[in-house]
Amino acid sequence: MKREIPLFITFITGVLLVIALFVPHKPFGQLQQTFNDWLIIVGGFTMILGLDSLLLHNWEKIKRKKEGWISSAFLIASFFITLFWGFGEGAIAHRSPFDPSATFLRYFYTYVFVPLQATMFSLLAFFIASAAYRAFRAKDGNSTLLLSAAALVMLGRVPAGQEVAPWIFAFVLLLLAYYFFKEGSKTTGTQKTLYLIGALVSILLIYPVFYILLHYLNGIADWIMNIPQMAAKRGIWIGISLGGIAMSLRIILGVEKTYLQ
């Protein structure tokens, strides 16, 4: 019974939702919305489970004076201050804490929540830059593509980028020409000729690349986002959808039961 009833509930819920897709009439038509509302309610209560784990873990740290217990004290204090402020505003002032006139939204959200969240996410800019240094070295064709696409999109989306991009790419081509010339001088025969051709092509490309980037960088960035980027993403989305549908079917039909463990 402890396994059969949950499997039955999963089966019925899943099948009813699939039926509701194909039979958009009473009583199935409204089922999706009703179930969705129920899921939101149950999901709300699930948050309590997570909070229990978070608070107990930090309370244990404080009780045992483990390393970092001061931070845990701040966590618990900030949790309860926020909680009392939010619910207190509702109970005392009889208004939602999300009302534009509410002190919760005006002070807590603006001066505590937003600075913390925005700064936390803005720090990622630095970590992404360090990750980019490792990932974007033009080691082979694919990483060069990755680097070029990222650079063009980044520079093409900001006015300052559009001003400097032609100079950056011209400088890169000049460096490339220097590299080919230097390598060519070390070799002989056909290889030397190929290196010198590479150097010549790099120099000849400087002006057209400079001109194109100066006038069409924004369009190039848009084209990258709309065509090759969209094509690959579309392939990934189709793959994700097929995988998700297959997994959902396995769960509904009771083949996949790991969620009951």
Next chain:
Amino acid sequence: MNISFNPWVWVAAFLTLSMMSFLYKDNIFYKIGEHIYVGSSAAFMLIYLWYFDVKPKLVDGFMYNTGINKWILIIPALLSLFMLMRFIRPVAWISRWAIAFTVGMGSGLGITGLLQGFLVPQIKATFLPLYVHGSNTLMSIYLSLNNILMVIGTLSAIVYFYFSKEHTGPVKKISQVGITFIMVAFGASFGYTVMARISLLIGRVYFLLHNWLGLV
């Protein structure tokens, strides 16, 4: 310099600088800021769920609905209660009923949502004419090339993630085309993400220089 005397601006500046101090190294100010963020976010989420989800859908539903619409709410109320049974060890197994409902919902919505929202629209959007007649020859070539690239990119990206057949011979060749498109897509997405993060950083630096110190 027109420094702010609003204590709340000072609180926000302190929290911003505490978080930024991590760039130097992990320190107590960052740890405190991070823990305040976790604690206040958890409480914020709880308040949000109450005011936007549980209260209007369950409590107000019980108070203002009539007939079957009122009494049917007993089911989600019971399921929510079952979810909390995890705290009582002898009857913890009942929480599986609520989990089963959420998993069933996720699976049902997984099939219908993915079909309607992703699979069918994406396939539909990939059925493109390989020749497009533009206003002039150059335009026709440009538009046709875009459509050809879109179809080739989509199909080759799917082949790259197809692992039921070994990637040898023609499959390998197609998947190599796929990885080329995927690299461009990852690069472009990366560039886009960096821009978003940088704009957040600019926002925080502007707050410090303008709202707090009044320098700009």
